[in-house]
Amino acid sequence: PKKNPIFLVDLVLDADGPHYSTPLKNFITIPVSLFDKAINSVQDVPQLERFVMEGISSAENPLLEAVGMHEPPVEALRQKLQEYVAAAIIPMEAYARKYEQFMDLTMLDINAYLK
Incomplete structure (x- = not known):
């Protein structure tokens, strides 16, 4: 995002040597x-029918079925995200180490x- 990084x-x-203003461990978490x-x-998105169609009343508030936090595809995406971000940290660490000679x-x- 251009306005909200x-x-x-x-x-x-x-004096602590070359490092980044944001701790690199935050890049994963x-x-x-x-x-x-x-x-x-x-998780709590209501179904739209009762808001759109007149005459439909329900005692309960039906929710749209949502993806679960621990479903295998979600877990796989979370793991890939962690791996990709961890891989992006490697060149950042190498770049910071290049400045050690100028300390x-x-x-x-x-x-x-x-x-």
Whole structure:
């Protein structure tokens, strides 16, 4: 999404070394959490007939049949999502490691160096 990114990621170079502003472990947990929220959001959708057709009244509130949280296809998609995001973290870690060689320069006190 152009206006609402899931993550705001900056490469940070400080005394702790090169790392990202968002912890990389969140890159797996947050998308899976959003996936689970999406599955949960379709659990209580009422059937439309009683809202559209007049004269139909029901004592109960019938719901549309929704996909279950632990159905095999949902579990498979959740697992694939975790695998894909974990695979995307590998090049991010490699990119951050490239900056380790510049840490001395980054941590240099410019005023002390100029004296």
